[in-house]
Amino acid sequence: MSTTAGGVHSPYDSPTGQFPRVAMTKEIPAMASVASGDKPGETPGPNAPGGAGGDPSTYTYASIPPAGTQPSGALRRRNGDGRRGTLDLGLFILRLVVGGTFLYHGLQKLTGWFDGPGLDGTKDMMEKGGWDHPSVAAALVTAGEVGGGVLLILGLATPLAAGAVLAVILDAWMFKQGMVPDFQYATGETAVEIDTILAGAAIAIIFTGPGRWALDRGRGWATRPGTGSFVVLILAFAAAIFTYWYLQDGNPLVGIGPFE
Known part of the structure; x- marks a missing residue:
């Protein structure tokens, strides 16, 4: 110089x-x-x-002005920052347990495996339970459990799969609860404790997404689900309530608090 x-x-x-x-x-x-x-x-x-x-x-x-040395949070997200720890593994295990449970019960109804009733037995069971159009009711519950269970395990179309199994388990919850007055959380054959846990797990998957150990890993809802989760949740509740009202025509909340 x-x-x-x-x-x-x-x-x-x-x-x-x-x-x-x-x-x-x-x-x-x-x-x-x-x-x-x-x-x-x-x-x-x-x-x-x-x-x-x-x-x-x-x-x-x-x-x-001096140049920045650290990329912003938005830039790290755009670059695919993979710092998720064991989150994807935990979501994979959750999907296996929840999806496997529904698939197990669905195969009982569809094929008669695992000492299940098969399609004919499921139809008779729905008829004895007071369900109108028992063939339709049996088909809906079987399709929801088998289809939703398989898709959850694979992590494919995960929001719809979680919504399907949620609607099925909500109907089961309402059916058991409506059989006997008062809240039936953990008492007798009509206890809804397991149904409540499965419903909560399905709702959790709707809000968390399947994670990256899934066929949906390239989708936005796999790691960053948004407002669509609330839409799926509302539709699942609406489908369960409509199905129960149309096919069961009863009040599942009888005897609980003000619902006498």
């Missing part, structure tokens, strides 16, 4: 070795003040560009 009367020259500023002069205009007086060490509002000092001893066309490196 060399110094002349015209200011500082650097051979790196241009191929010809000439320093490019950048005029300090009225739009950047604050930058000139910072370069000379003056406070804002004061008269520029003798070393400031344009001051008593300065050159108004001299470039000041002090006016260049």
Whole structure:
């Protein structure tokens, strides 16, 4: 580098070795003040560009803001930051347990495996339980358990799968609760404790997504589900309530609090 009367020259500023002069205009007086060490509002000092001893066309490196060294949170998300710990493994295990439970009961109804009733037995069971159109009721519960269970295990169309099994278990919850007055959480054959746990697990999957250990891993709902989760939840409750009202025509809340 060399110094002349015209200011500082650097051979790196241009191929010809000439320093490019950048005029300090009225739009950047604050930058000139910072370069000379003056406070804002004061008269520029003798070393400031344009001051008593300065050159108004001299470039000041002090006016260049330092570059950031850390990417923002939004940039990390766009770059696919994979710091999720064991979250995806935990969601995979949750899906296996919940989906496997529904698939187990669905195969009992569909094929008669695991000492199940099969389709004919399921139809008879629905008829004895007071369900109108028992064939339709048996088909709905079997499809919800088998289809929803398989999709949950695979992590495919996960919001719809979780919504389907949620609607099925809500109907089972209402059927057991409506058989006997008073709250039947953990008493006798009509206890709804397990049904409540399965319903809560299905709701959790709706809000968390399946995680990255799933066929849905490329979908937005796999790791960052949003308002669509609330839509699925509302539709699942609506489907369960409508099905119970249409096929069972009863009040599952009889004897609970004000529901006498």
